[in-house]
Amino acid sequence: MSKETLEIGETVVQAVILHQIGNRLRKEPLVVADKCFSINDSISNVILGGYLKGIVNNKNRYTINSENDLRLNDVFYHTSQFFEKKISFIDLSQKLATHLYTCCHHPNIGAGDLFIILFDCLKCNNEYRxxxxxxxxxxxQKYLAAVSDGSKNQLEIYSGINPDLIDKGALVVDGSxxxxAIDRLSSRTKYWIEDFLKAKQVPNENIKAVLTANVIEKIRNDICDPIKKQDFGRDILKLCKNRDFLINQEIEEISKKYVSPNSWSEELGKLMNQKGMVGIENINISTKNLQNKLKKIFNQVSLGNDISLIIPNDYSLCDVNLTVNQENISINIVLEAENG
Known part of the structure; x- marks a missing residue:
């Protein structure tokens, strides 16, 4: 997937419309509007500072999930129709509201207000879109407001929407x-990303390191010999030495010396599928992030029988002999200092 830069400093709000989305399983209605709000500079600045700034972040990058035809994805299809000037903004917003309403497949999905906002002059790869x-x-959200009529002051409670705290959001950029996407309440239901957007996350640098470390740990756990476990870890750390980045195929080649040739790709594929992430053939991994996550993994060596060793950073395991009988377990361990 190509790298893109998105600048929002010159962005303006062109239109805003709101629809009310009920839960169809609870027989709550869908109420669609047919007019946009009037907006002034103050409202526009609040929207830009909350809804736009709050979502444009590398950790929120997703891609539309469609194996065959992107036009089969409702969000992509409807927004494309608008960008191609085949439907109006109000028509687009109503189609998105209807699509979201049909995606309510769970009784726990909360009713709410759906804002559809048209932004203009976003700078994507130096082009305005x-x-x-x-x-x-x-x-x-509940807010306290101080009210004064000249003779007395009092506090009043107001209920409203906080643009700085996005419950669920998505930003679709023309031509990108x-x-x-954001789903702050994903622990309750997963319909926003999986059903409504049908999107998969694009791993950022930290996620790549976490995924890689998890696969390395799984591969390491599949190695029975504790000495070979340690050798596998040493080979990985040696690969990271004096480098800023490495690609996952390099780690895969090392893993083939210790486990079956397909183990790495199979474990990585399963993990990315479980996490709902887009598959990437070549993953560039920050060695700094990766090494930080590998320290705890490599310092612990399992000997079997629910026994593990924590090896100090300055030592390596040279030999281990574990004897188990009915009354006790005997362990002989030889450690060697890294500096000899």
């Missing part, structure tokens, strides 16, 4: 293969 923001607010 339009974008569609889709934001669903499921939780109203990347969308930005």
């Amino acid at each position: 339009s974008a569609i923001g889709i934001y669903k607010s499921e939780i109203k 293969e990347v969308i930005y």
